[in-house]
Amino acid sequence: MILWELFRTFFVIGFVSFGGGYAMIPVIEAEASQHGWMTTQQFTDVIAIAGMSPGPIATNSAILVGYSTAGIAGAIISTLGVLLPSIILVLIVATFFTKLQNYSIVQSIFYGLRPIVASLVIYAALSFALSNNLITINVSWHTVSLLFIFGLSLVLLLKFRWHPIYIIILSGLVGVALYS
Amino acid sequence: MKEVETMKEEWKVFFQLFWTFFKMGPVTFGGGYAMIPLIEKEVVEKRKWLKSEEVTDVFALSQTVPGAVAINSATFIGKRIGGVKGAVAAMLGISLPTFFIVLALGILYFFFQDNPKVEAAFLAIRASVVALIAYAAIKTGKTAITDKSTLGIMIVGVPLLFVIHPIFVILLGALTGIVCRFVKRKLGYNMELEQKNEDYKNHPDYFMGAGI
Structure with a gap:
């Protein structure tokens, strides 16, 4: 049953979803492609929509993967799946601790988790660059134009602190002008 | 009679929590630290549910639990104020607005994805998404590497x-x-x-x- 499969998958993802940000992209992508729910290109578009919407990337992608796989019911089930571990753990932690972050074991875990979260985001950038032909051996005009859009977006983010939604809208317009 | 009164009070808190976080939902992107000042303002200054130090503890605690910091903080605050029911109310409140926005955008995307103009737009958007993630990688790396x-x-x-x-x-x-x-x-x-x-x-x- 596809709904159960969606719930089960996002429930597991919810338990490792530290931060709920871009670090969860590789996890969701691995699961979505293993189940044959979507292609990497479609998944990149999902991240684009998730990134231009308010709310955490992980939850937003769960909604979109769920919707594309099993409609609105799929969206609801996937969202519940990814949120449930958080609420369960929050309730447990809130009942027993007020300053969990001061425990040595918790600090040790996060000492290792933080750099791994960074690896996950770096890996996500690399794998998206590969699957969307930004990194390729057949360099063509098309690749150069994509690299230009990539570079410009990065500068707008780093130097001018543009909001992602404006960058996505601008690049969409550039895309219509260049590729249609 | 007393039981009815406390039931009424519980539901009042439920709706207050739901509404407080529901209002915050649509104005935050990323669901992370951008929300912290907003939550502080609503919970400490306006509603006076918690003290400023308590909220700081909630934020620190939220980061030790998987899930987005904003959703976790809302859930923690909900639990403090209204128990399990309050936690559910706060989580629903903060999640529902974005759920509908994302779903609406998703429905539009899957409807129009084969349109040539939309295809062309997304060809470029994909390159920007890689930039968004690369930017996130730089930021995350900076905080993680000590x-x-x-x-x-x-x-x-x-x-x-x-x-x-x-x-x-x-x-x-x-x-x-x-x-x-x-x-x-x-x-x-x-x-x-x-x-x-x-x-x-x-x-x-x-x-x-x-x-x-």
């Missing part, structure tokens, strides 16, 4: 992800953290556990680094 060991863990993590399922890499990271600190303590090293970073207060776009 010494040589964390740098090493990050560098080893990337190639590992090409061969091992990310969930195992995450668990491996947690385990490495425990072993690494144990060994370092035995050897008598000093460790920088985390950067003292109050950056999010000055830079509302800090949500990008909310991956931690």
